[in-house]
Amino acid sequence: MTLSLNQVTKHFGAHTAVDHLSLTIPESQIFGFLGANGAGKTTTFRMILGLMDASEGSIQWNNETIDYSKSHLIGYLPEERGLYPKLTVKDQLIYLGKLRGMSKQEVLSELDHWLERFRVPEYKNKKIEELSKGNQQKIQFISAVIHKPKLLILDEPFSGLDPVNVEQLKQAVVNLKENGTSIVFSSHRMEHVEELCEHLCILHKGKPVVHGGLKEIKRSFGKKNLVVHAD
Ligand code: ATP
Numbered sequence: 001m002t003l004s005l006n007q008v009t010k011h012f013g014a015h016t017a018v019d020h021l022s023l024t025i026p027e028s029q030i031f032g033f034l035g036a037n038g039a040g041k042t043t044t045f046r047m048i049l050g051l052m053d054a055s056e057g058s059i060q061w062n063n064e065t066i067d068y069s070k071s072h073l074i075g076y077l078p079e080e081r082g083l084y085p086k087l088t089v090k091d092q093l094i095y096l097g098k099l100r101g102m103s104k105q106e107v108l109s110e111l112d113h114w115l116e117r118f119r120v121p122e123y124k125n126k127k128i129e130e131l132s133k134g135n136q137q138k139i140q141f142i143s144a145v146i147h148k149p150k151l152l153i154l155d156e157p158f159s160g161l162d163p164v165n166v167e168q169l170k171q172a173v174v175n176l177k178e179n180g181t182s183i184v185f186s187s188h189r190m191e192h193v194e195e196l197c198e199h200l201c202i203l204h205k206g207k208p209v210v211h212g213g214l215k216e217i218k219r220s221f222g223k224k225n226l227v228v229h230a231d
Pocket residue numbers: 012015016017035036037038039040041042043044079
């Protein structure tokens with residue numbers, strides 16, 4: 001399933017947050033979005049997710065308009081975390097899974113798999129507020145993938161995590177890709193993108209300044225020029 005953005009633009013009043021962005025996100029690959037604060041990464045994700053309309057341009061999946069009623073197609077890890085602190089991990093996931101059409105049994109079997117994988121099976125009955133920030137992030141990640149989406153959008157997934165948690169999440173992302181999920185993630189840091197992505201786009205003030213395959217980009221520009229500076 002190939003995701004394509006064609007001249008996608010978003011205006012907020014007089015401000016243009018995303019400016020004629022055209023790119024293709026190939027199937028079963030990891031695509032990186034790099035850019036400083038305010039570059040337009042989250043706004044682009046929200047348009048792909050159908051949370052806001054583009055002012056101009058179109059977004060298609062396999063050359064068709066995305067059908068957002070098929071909520072199982074896309075998984076989303078938002079930058080601002082959205083867990084319910086008083087719920088247990090299990091209840092949080094059952095609630096979210098049911099919204100996506102899953103049965104309680106399906107949710108629990110997937111949840112067990114992911115908690116084992118992150119080596120925290122004991123968290124199933126803990127309240128979200130009892131977990132560290134890194135472990136809350138893992139639960140947020142599980143929330144994004146529990147329904148086995150075809151496209152996974154991760155907004156700054158590694159931000160604020162210690163190296164062990166970053167490594168575990170990276171491994172999970174790579175395995176999902178190997179199993180056929182298309183993944184798009186944003187980051188401020190080139191090293192995450194270099195390690196994980198075949199394709200990337202660097203956004204600057206809403207405009208794509210570099211876009212293409214990582215190897216070709218590195219050949220054309222040299223590694224030094226790919227560092228993203230905050231304004
Ligand atoms: P960060 O790394 O800080 O999350 P970003 O690359 O995700 O940044 P966006 O959040 O997409 O950037 O913001 C792009 C620009 O659009 C910013 O100037 C921001 O202030 C503006 N913006 C985003 N959402 C809105 C909104 N709802 N109303 C008005 N302006 C907005």
